[in-house]
Amino acid sequence: MSQAALNPLDSMMSRFDEATKILGLDESTYNVLKYPQKSVMVHLPIMMDNGKVQVFEGYRVVHNGYLGPSKGGIRYSMDVNQDEVKALAAWMTWKCAVVGIPYGGGKGGIKCDPRSMSKGELERLTRAYTAAMFDVFGPDKDIPAPDMGTGQQEMAWLMDEYSKMKGFSSPAVVTGKPLVLGGSLGRVEATGRGVMVSTRSALAKLGINPIGATCAVQGFGNVGSISAKLIASQGLRIVAISDISGAYYNADGIDVDDAITYRDASNGTLDGYKKATKISNNDLLTLNVDVLVPAAMEDQITADNANNVKAKLIVEGANGPTSSNADAILNKKGIMVVPDILANAGGVTVSYFEWVQNRLGYFWTEERVNRRADRVMKQAFEGVYQASKKYGVSMRIAAYIVAIDKVASTMKLRGIY
Numbered sequence: 025m026s027q028a029a030l031n032p033l034d035s036m037m038s039r040f041d042e043a044t045k046i047l048g049l050d051e052s053t054y055n056v057l058k059y060p061q062k063s064v065m066v067h068l069p070i071m072m073d074n075g076k077v078q079v080f081e082g083y084r085v086v087h088n089g090y091l092g093p094s095k096g097g098i099r100y101s102m103d104v105n106q107d108e109v110k111a112l113a114a115w116m117t118w119k120c121a122v123v124g125i126p127y128g129g130g131k132g133g134i135k136c137d138p139r140s141m142s143k144g145e146l147e148r149l150t151r152a153y154t155a156a157m158f159d160v161f162g163p164d165k166d167i168p169a170p171d172m173g174t175g176q177q178e179m180a181w182l183m184d185e186y187s188k189m190k191g192f193s194s195p196a197v198v199t200g201k202p203l204v205l206g207g208s209l210g211r212v213e214a215t216g217r218g219v220m221v222s223t224r225s226a227l228a229k230l231g232i233n234p235i236g237a238t239c240a241v242q243g244f245g246n247v248g249s250i251s252a253k254l255i256a257s258q259g260l261r262i263v264a265i266s267d268i269s270g271a272y273y274n275a276d277g278i279d280v281d282d283a284i285t286y287r288d289a290s291n292g293t294l295d296g297y298k299k300a301t302k303i304s305n306n307d308l309l310t311l312n313v314d315v316l317v318p319a320a321m322e323d324q325i326t327a328d329n330a331n332n333v334k335a336k337l338i339v340e341g342a343n344g345p346t347s348s349n350a351d352a353i354l355n356k357k358g359i360m361v362v363p364d365i366l367a368n369a370g371g372v373t374v375s376y377f378e379w380v381q382n383r384l385g386y387f388w389t390e391e392r393v394n395r396r397a398d399r400v401m402k403q404a405f406e407g408v409y410q411a412s413k414k415y416g417v418s419m420r421i422a423a424y425i426v427a428i429d430k431v432a433s434t435m436k437l438r439g440i441y
């Protein structure tokens with residue numbers, strides 16, 4: 025993390041503070057919404073393949089449940105810590121409120137390096153975590169999903185372990201499951217699709233023709249690669265992509281399908297990709313492009329490099345890719361930022377559809393899922409855009425205003441004892 029990067033919790037809180045001041049939120053409500061409602065930390069002893077027991081730290085934070093059961097992914101990474109999980113949980117509260125789905129916010133994580141673990145070790149870890157969080161999780165209480173380092177397989181193990189403990193199959197306890205276990209069509213692509221819809225909406229407001237506009241995408245996992253593919257399908261030219269191995273630039277455009285095929289055949293990374301020039305990850309962020317999509321991790325655009333960002337539009341695929349000390353710099357430069365809590369909300373929207381389908385026991389076509397998700401994303405974008413005009417603030421602060429206002433009014437109606 026660079027010197028200018030902030031703890032994600034500090035970044036989240038500084039935007040929260042700014043938005044609550046503009047809203048004129050009273051002190052009592054401010055204090056309630058500032059803290060998570062529940063924060064659980066567990067130590068998970070796991071028998072590793074070498075016969076030794078290793079103890080892992082696991083977290084689950086429920087930030088807020090006023091709008092409905094808390095919802096949020098589970099991250100497997102060595103960077104996981106309580107403050108990060110708290111920030112991510114709060115972001116989920118605001119994200120669900122911005123797009124108007126009946127969920128609160130939660131998040132979980134295990135401090136581990138999933139790439140160095142065997143499938144058996146990952147299964148035992150996921151099952152141990154599920155058992156430890158059995159009282160926290162539940163289709164009406166707290167519903168996990170994938171995040172960095174986890175995917176459909178972990179969600180399948182989680183669903184199975186929870187169902188075994190319950191005594192019956194409970195698919196609605198988790199989303200992002202494989203299709204055969206009650207997953208939703210369109211879920212894998214949902215976050216990237218929402219990034220694409222947000223990009224289109226923002227370009228229309230900026231008067232930029234998508235055909236021939238240029239775009240750089242940081243991160244080439246679920247969100248980055250699918251965002252790149254779908255943004256390219258709208259006529260934009262993807263001139264740079266990146267992952268943990270570095271960044272790859274081609275002014276004539278990168279064939280995203282080809283890069284995905286290369287990644288899938290090369291242990292999941294772009295390392296050695298030859299159809300583009302290798303540049304640094306920081307160079308990618310400061311390329312002269314129309315659109316920049318940070319879709320890797322937190323704190324990538326900071327006070328250190330924000331001055332050098334040349335994109336006209338930033339669409340945040342990742343959670344927290346811009347630290348709050350970069351906001352003012354980007355605003356001053358007139359760069360429109362579609363904030364994470366809006367831009368990447370397509371994933372949680374289709375997670376909500378998955379949960380609805382699980383509870384109905386009736387499954388929708390992909391066309392229906394996409395049509396409904398696109399509508400949610402477009403309406404949410406328009407709502408935030410109108411709020412940004414009404415209050416004279418950035419899209420980010422407008423998104424927080426919309427979300428906090430909604431959660432605060434719900435809280436007041438429900439009452440506090």
Ligand code: NAD
Nearest residue numbers: 172173215243244245246247267268320321342343368371
């Ligand atoms: P992922 O694990 O599938 O992919 C992460 C990608 O980022 C990989 O390509 C990795 O190599 C790359 N990366 C890691 N460190 C990097 C670095 N320093 N520089 C450049 N690239 C780097 O994860 P994902 O699911 O795509 O999630 C990415 C981000 O999007 C996270 O912030 C996550 O919280 C957020 N997000 C994910 C979803 C979802 O549905 N998966 C939904 C909303 C938000």
